[in-house]
Amino acid sequence: MLGGMAGGRLERLMRAALEASALDVIETALATGRFDRAILLVDVAPTLPVPAGVVVEVDDALTPFHYGRRLATAVATHRIERLVYVGAGSGPLIAAEHLLALVDGLSADGASCVTNNAYSADFFALRPAGLIAALDPPPVADNGVPRQLREQHAVAVVELPRTTETQLNLDSPTDLAALTLSGRGGPRLNALLTRAALDTGRLARAARAFTDRDAEVFVAGRVGSLAWQYLERETACRIRMLAEERGMTAAGRDVDGGARSLLGQLIATAGPERFFSELLPTLCDAALIDVRPALVQLGLHATAADRFAADAGLPDEIAEPGLRTLVQAALAAPIPVVLGGHTLVAGALMLINDWAWSEHDRLVGTG
DSSP, X not given: OBOOOOSSHHHHHHHHHHHHHHHHHHHHHHHTTOOSOOEEEESSOOSSOOOTTOEEEEOOTTSOOOHHHHHHHHHHHTTOSSEEEEOTTSOTTOOHHHHHHHHHTSOSSSOEEEESOSSSOSEEEEESGGGGGGOSSOOSSSTTHHHHHXXXXXXXXXXXXOOHHHHOOOOSHHHHHHHHHXXXXXXXXXXXXXXXXXXXXXXXXXXHGXXXXXXXXXEEESOOHHHHHHHHHHOSSEEEEEEOOTTHHHHTTTTSSOOOOHHHHHHHHHOHHXXXXXXXXXXXXXXXXXXXXXXXXXXXXXXXXXXXXXXXTOGGGOOXXXXXXXHHHHHHSSSOEEEEOGGGGTHHHHHHHHHHHHHHHHHHHHO
């Protein structure tokens, strides 16, 4: 499924990246020979050539989009019995082995679901696929589908191992910068990122701190316990962690303004300039911040275009004055501060750590 991304320059870049990633995943799936067909559900027709044999279905512009109903309709129309669903942004590093693990993990007898995250899914396999239509209420997004299946229909839900490949999702320009830095991804997506020439300087400086035994890295936002375990196991530095507002989006606490952020309170109390120039540098040598909970706490109702510009470090493209001030202060900090969404403190964090260690080993080997 691909849709819901349109607007300014960075939004168009994200849309192009999602399309490229989706087509790369489809091509990988078809090459396995294990899939009967591939269907691309989109809100507008794709701009890139679509692999042969792929069915493209463009949403009816007169019908309001609803995730669960749209997916259920596709399952019924195409008489799908075993389904592998992939959100357009969730598969930039998915290889054939991951797709086959989804298929092979399905039970031969009872209802079953295999996913990358049982509580916040980005992709999943389901048998029988018709159970999508039985969920009540119909899911508004993919994240909660496995949990609903388990709670409402006793479906056995199995998680794939949480690796960089299964956890990376594209929801912000920061995630594209992480992919650019790593040099990984499918052919269409890599070609797009090469043309985009995103600035990866701050991200690289922050990532290198992971390999420094004398450094301390601050990670804040909707950080899960598995991410913390990963950092404790896979980095040489000390980690300072602030985990808050897990499940914020699924619960709608970003929309209703109910989210509460200690980081946001600190920024409000000290002011952005003092927080980033004086307070934060006393705590760490680099900072990776999922800034979305703090924005809710601060009452900054930023558009997607503003959020993306914040993540990309482009304050001149931010219309919301409070967010513009915050980003300017973060960029002026004496340490590298990277802003982003949830993926920055999940899959992208793992990806840039992988890159940092590869660079470290390369430099040690050539030194």
